Amino acid sequence: MNALEIRGLRLRLPGTARPVLDGVDLTVAAGETVALVGESGSGKTLTSRSALRLLPTGATTEGRVLVDGQDVLTMDAAHLRTLRTRKAAMIFQDPRAATNPLRRIGDFLTESVTLTKVMTRAAATERATELLDAVGLPATVLDRYPGQLSGGQLQRVMIAAALMGDPTLLLADEPTTALDVTSQAEVVALLDRLRERFGTGLLFVTHDLGLAAAISDRVCVMYVGRIAETGPADTLFAHPRHPYTAALLAAPPRLDAPAGRLAAIDGQPPDLRQELTGCAFAARCRLATDLCRTRAPEPVAAPADPGHLAACHHSELLEGSAAHA
Amino acid sequence: MNFLRFAARRLLEMAATLLGASFVVYGAMYLAPGSPASFLLSGRSASPAALQAINQQYHLDDPFLVRYLRWLGQVVRGDFGRSITYRTDVSTVLADRLPATLLLVAMALVIVLAAGLVLGWIGAVRGGATDSTILVTTTLAIGTPSFVAAVLLQGVFAVGLGWFPSSGAGEGLGDMLWHLTLPAIALALYLIGMLARVTRSAMLEALDGDHVTVARSRGVPERQVIGRHVFRNSLGTVLTTSGLIVSTLLVCTILVESAFSIGGIGQLLELSTTTKDFPTVQAVSLIIVALFMVVNLVVDLLHPLVDPRVTLGSRRNDA
Numbered sequence: 287m288n289a290l291e292i293r294g295l296r297l298r299l300p301g302t303a304r305p306v307l308d309g310v311d312l313t314v315a316a317g318e319t320v321a322l323v324g325e326s327g328s329g330k331t332l333t334s335r336s337a338l339r340l341l342p343t344g345a346t347t348e349g350r351v352l353v354d355g356q357d358v359l360t361m362d363a364a365h366l367r368t369l370r371t372r373k374a375a376m377i378f379q380d381p382r383a384a385t386n387p388l389r390r391i392g393d394f395l396t397e398s399v400t401l402t403k404v405m406t407r408a409a410a411t412e413r414a415t416e417l418l419d420a421v422g423l424p425a426t427v428l429d430r431y432p433g434q435l436s437g438g439q440l441q442r443v444m445i446a447a448a449l450m451g452d453p454t455l456l457l458a459d460e461p462t463t464a465l466d467v468t469s470q471a472e473v474v475a476l477l478d479r480l481r482e483r484f485g486t487g488l489l490f491v492t493h494d495l496g497l498a499a500a501i502s503d504r505v506c507v508m509y510v511g512r513i514a515e516t517g518p519a520d521t522l523f524a525h526p527r528h529p530y531t532a533a534l535l536a537a538p539p540r541l542d543a544p545a546g547r548l549a550a551i552d553g554q555p556p557d558l559r560q561e562l563t564g565c566a567f568a569a570r571c572r573l574a575t576d577l578c579r580t581r582a583p584e585p586v587a588a589p590a591d592p593g594h595l596a597a598c599h600h601s602e603l604l605e606g607s608a609a610h611a
Numbered sequence: 612m613n614f615l616r617f618a619a620r621r622l623l624e625m626a627a628t629l630l631g632a633s634f635v636v637y638g639a640m641y642l643a644p645g646s647p648a649s650f651l652l653s654g655r656s657a658s659p660a661a662l663q664a665i666n667q668q669y670h671l672d673d674p675f676l677v678r679y680l681r682w683l684g685q686v687v688r689g690d691f692g693r694s695i696t697y698r699t700d701v702s703t704v705l706a707d708r709l710p711a712t713l714l715l716v717a718m719a720l721v722i723v724l725a726a727g728l729v730l731g732w733i734g735a736v737r738g739g740a741t742d743s744t745i746l747v748t749t750t751l752a753i754g755t756p757s758f759v760a761a762v763l764l765q766g767v768f769a770v771g772l773g774w775f776p777s778s779g780a781g782e783g784l785g786d787m788l789w790h791l792t793l794p795a796i797a798l799a800l801y802l803i804g805m806l807a808r809v810t811r812s813a814m815l816e817a818l819d820g821d822h823v824t825v826a827r828s829r830g831v832p833e834r835q836v837i838g839r840h841v842f843r844n845s846l847g848t849v850l851t852t853s854g855l856i857v858s859t860l861l862v863c864t865i866l867v868e869s870a871f872s873i874g875g876i877g878q879l880l881e882l883s884t885t886t887k888d889f890p891t892v893q894a895v896s897l898i899i900v901a902l903f904m905v906v907n908l909v910v911d912l913l914h915p916l917v918d919p920r921v922t923l924g925s926r927r928n929d930a
Contacts (some may be wrong), residue, residue: 338828370830371891382819388839397839398829431919447829 289455289487290314290374295331295350297511299342302558306514307332308511308566309349311585314487316454317477321519322499323488323534324508325539329554336458337374337489339366354454360397362544366434371402374455375448380464385432391430395447404451405514405579417446419481421476436467445477450483456481456488462497495534499523504593507531513585517594527588527596527604530567530587530590565599572602613922621911625904632900633686633893640889642791686897692890696883701894705876708899712868714787716860718795723856724804728849730803731810745807747757752804757844757863761870768793778872781895781902794871802856809852813845820844846917854910858903876922 290313297307307329311544313322322330335341336351339358351358353374356365379383385394395417396410405413415425421442432440441461448456458477462470478501481488492498498517506516507530515528526532531552553570556562565571568578577599585595598604666672672682685692691701734745744887755763769777783789818821826836827928865877876895883891914921 287612308615340824340828367830367832372830376825378825379819380821384825386826386844387920388818388844397826397835398831401831401835432918453831546726548714 288313288314288352289316289318289354290489291352292333292349293338293352295333295351296348297329297341298346298371299406299558300344303561304511304558306511306558307336308562310508310511310513310610312489312506312513312516314455314489316487317481317485318504319481319488319490319502321492321505322500322508323492323495323498323505325493325534325555327510328508329511330493330508331459334376334459334489334491335337337455337457338376340376349361367402371398373453373508374450374457375451375453376457376459377441377444377448377461379460381444382432382437382464385440386445387432390428391432391435391443394432395428395443395450399450400446402541410450414446414449415447417449418443420449420480421446430578436469438472441465441469441473442476445473445480449480449486452484456486457491458488459491460493461490462492462494470497476502478601482525493574495523507534510562512582512597513595515594515596516585517588517591517596521591521594525604527594527601528567528598529571529573529600529604531596533570534603565597573598573603619771619881621908625743625908628904629897629901633683633897634679634897635652635874636893636900637682638675640887640892641675643887653725682893686894687862691894692889694883694888696886696888696891702893704879705894705898708876708879709875711787711791711873712864712877714796715791715794715873715875716857716864717753718788719789719802719860719864720853720857722795722799724853726799726803727806728810730807731814732837732842734807734811735841742811745811749807752800752806756801758798758800758866758870760800761794761867762791764797765871779874791873794867794873797870798860798867802862806852806856808851809843810849813848814841817841817844847914847921850910850913850917854906857906861864861899861902 292310292312293366295307295310296305298305310321310329310333312322312333322333324330332342333485336347337353337358339351339361341347347359348563355368356369358366358369361369363530385391389397392411395414396405396407399410399413400407411428414428418425418427423439423442423446425514427435427439427443429476432443435443441464444461454475461477464510465473474497476492477488480486490498490501502519504516505519505522507522507528509530513521514530515526517527522531523535526535530551537550556566556569562582564581565574565583568574571578579592581599583597583599585597586601588594588596588601639645672677673681684693691705693699694701694704697704715721730745732751734742765777768774775793776790777793779790781787820840822834823840826840827833831839864875865881867873868875868877868882876898880895880899881889882888883895
């Protein structure tokens, strides 16, 4: 069974002309790492949060979000609590903001499992100690307050906290953005190790393409609430089939490139107050034709690889070309 | 030993403040027009001999500093002198009247904390129509001065319904509690409104915190999310406000005691000021200053318990 299966997820917010998430399909198999990449506002955080039904107020949804085979969007309060304590857990972007500065780390680690009576206090403390050891922190941290730990240490605590209920799915929402570069590498390596050790599926949300390539088995590229392209990490980065992915890959500044203007994708993502006809990327795409502006493309598999899907009318134009063409 | 050092430093500071306050309190009465002698004679013209006798009895002829230091020496030994109006020791008058005031302030404080916190909590958590109702009610409460509330409460519950006595402090604890209920409510009303609003906004701010979303995302039951992460985090603000509340209670008790004819130190201060009863005014003012300082000290001592990021009196944080 898949750790996470999202089918046709459509999410609308009040005051917007079109869905913020527009038919998202995404699968994370048990034990698999999937990277969800995209620029700010593309809906990647909303998508990952939907797995815990952490939706903004006033949001309406269509489609299905299955965690461990159960639909998250329709389940009752009791099942939702079980989901959140034992099946799926999220590691948030800023560990400093995600912990209550007035409560001890031990309290933070154990509160979800003890308050929902999944474990006794003693058992929870024992598990917390084990997990702290697994993330490389001493048991003395239990008595500390968040203000006494560094950002990197605190993110390790967050990872330990996410593993408390032994979940089948870990959601990491840009877990390294708020950290310095050294702690970033440590946290990513740690996540990968723990995913393997505990056999959890991992959905890794990031806008860092290099990081996505390094950590994931598969990558989903999101643009304006839709999955533009999805495929195995190595082939997707080597042979992008969607112009947006290709443009993203060309965008990072390179040390060996001649000095001058940075490569950027022209234009802005479309405004949420504006309805969309056709492909969301059409206005910024070099390959766009009238077809692109009138009909939204469906995801189509690559001839050579059924797991490599791109939602583009002209993906054949990119096939066979190199990544940085 | 952090605590002992802190306590020692604060006590020294308090002594210095009290010394400064004593000078101001003693000096202020002499800047005001009128003298005790003229009050004692209550307008009658007196023979120079009688005037001199009075001046001598109260040492009114000595230079100011000499009088101040003599008075200070006595106060340090617990002797506030003799009241001009009551013709007994001021300390006896105070001992008679302090319990009523302290009980009244304590009752009002309990009412303020209970009602203010509950209303603030409900307003912040429920929102919608409940919140609006609470906002309107608390605005009304804030806009009602305690002496107006006193008259209204007397009119309705004492005169109209006859549930409570309209004046006096009563004898014995039970009777006193009964007598002081209306005054305590009159005193509390404005502050309930204030505390409710402070609690509400502090909780709304805490509700916005990421750690609240995180707690929810981990399946922590909503009531505990509110208790452990929202209300708990607003306690620092509530504590600081509570210090302010007690200080306000000590001041407003003057008005309410007068309205309900309660023989507390508030009423004593009012009467002795109008009668130029120097020793009594000085003693009461000094006691109110001392109570203020004790309240602030208690708030400061409690703060580290409420917020671990606050350490007692240290300017550097140990890692």
